[in-house]
Amino acid sequence: KAGVTQTPRYLIKxxxxxVTLSCSPISGHRSVxxxxxxxxQGLQFxxxxxxxxxxxxxxxxxxxxxxxxxNSRSEMNVSTLELGDSALYLCASSLFTPGEQYFGxxxxxxxx
Amino acid sequence: xxxxxxxxxxxxxxxxxxxxxxxxxxxxxxxxFPWYKQELGKRPxxxxxxxxxxxxxxxxxxxxxxxxxxxxxxxxxxxxxxxDSAVYFCAASPPGGGSxxxxxxxxxxxxSVKP
Numbered sequence: 001k002a003g004v005t006q007t008p009r010y011l012i013k014x015x016x017x018x019v020t021l022s023c024s025p026i027s028g029h030r031s032v033x034x035x036x037x038x039x040x041q042g043l044q045f046x047x048x049x050x051x052x053x054x055x056x057x058x059x060x061x062x063x064x065x066x067x068x069x070x071n072s073r074s075e076m077n078v079s080t081l082e083l084g085d086s087a088l089y090l091c092a093s094s095l096f097t098p099g100e101q102y103f104g105x106x107x108x109x110x111x112x
Numbered sequence: 113x114x115x116x117x118x119x120x121x122x123x124x125x126x127x128x129x130x131x132x133x134x135x136x137x138x139x140x141x142x143x144x145f146p147w148y149k150q151e152l153g154k155r156p157x158x159x160x161x162x163x164x165x166x167x168x169x170x171x172x173x174x175x176x177x178x179x180x181x182x183x184x185x186x187x188x189x190x191x192x193x194x195x196d197s198a199v200y201f202c203a204a205s206p207p208g209g210g211s212x213x214x215x216x217x218x219x220x221x222x223x224s225v226k227p
Contacts, residue, residue, distance in 0.1 A: 033213055042220055043156075043201065045213030056209040090155065097214045098144035098205035103155040 001026055004093050004104035012110045018079040021107045025072050025093030031055075032074040033101060034066060037088040046089075049074050050097075081111045114139040114206040118218025125192050126226055133221045135202035136184040144205035145178060145185045146215070151198045159200075160187070192225045199223070 005024045013019050025032050033056075034046040045058040049068035066076040072093075078085055088108050092101040115138040125131050137145075146161035162169045162176045162185065169176050173192075178185040189196055199222050203215040 031214075033215075035213075043217040045211075045215075048209060048213055056213050057211060058213060059211055094214075097209070098207075100146065100158055100161060101215060102158065103148075105155045 004091060004102050006091055006104035006107050008107060009105060010108045012112065013081050014112055015081055015083060017081050018077060019081060019109060020075055020077045021089055023074045023091035023104055025074070026102055029093035029095050030072050031094045031097055032068060032072065033092045033094070034074070034076050035090045035092065037090055037106070043090070046076065083111050085109065086111045113210065113212050114142055114204055114216045116202060116204050116216050116218045118202050118221055120221060121219065122222045122224070124224045124226065127192060127194060129192055131189045131192050131196070131223055133187045133200055133202070133223070134184060135186070135218050137204040138183065139204070139206045140180070140183060142204040142206045145176070146203050147176060147187050148201045148203070149198045150201065156201060194225050194227050197223055197225045
């Protein structure tokens with residue numbers, strides 16, 4: 001089976017812009033979780049989608065949003081980018097919860 | 113909510129030695145405990161996991177132990193090799209998820225194996 005894929009792999013944006021990141025889960029996996037990884041904060045949970053519904057949401061401002069499509073692909077959007085949003089954004093898919101989560105390669109976002 | 117603490121933050125061992133990384137969790141209802149390995153510039157990869165109804169699990173040179181009473185679990189790597197050098201993350205899964213999600217991660221341990 002193909003693994004979790006994320007696009008794009010790298011992004012450079014300026015403050016105030018918005019960005020959309022995409023995640024394609026492993027075939028058959030309906031749960032997709034998003035994490036922000038920074039050197040100082042580790043892996044911080046953003047949100048989880050299951051069958052097109054947001055099931056859990058982390059403590060991030062409303063500028064961070066997401067959605068999931070009927071084919072389980074998920075997107076996250078960050079509006080009005082801030083310098084502090086520079087991070088590696090990882091998505092992970094799983095067949096059931098609690099259970100194994102498999103990570104994508106991540107999208108490295110740099111905000112200048 | 114669940115809180116996962118991981119120690120040490122850095123660990124340096126000689127090739128061939130054993131390495132042990134320890135994590136504690138706060139929510140006694142947590143029932144799934146995976147370990148991830150993240151090499152520099154790569155994605156976290158699941159290397160081993162354990163559920164709350166099991167006390168120990170082993171896979172070749174890697175083992176995980178769980179003490180539910182004390183609410184801690186540990187990763188043991190024997191006969192370490194340079195390719196074991198990476199950041200290791202533990203995680204705990206409380207029921208229901210919520211604002212923390214399905215997996216709450218420790219801060220990570222940077223393991224360096226010196227040849």
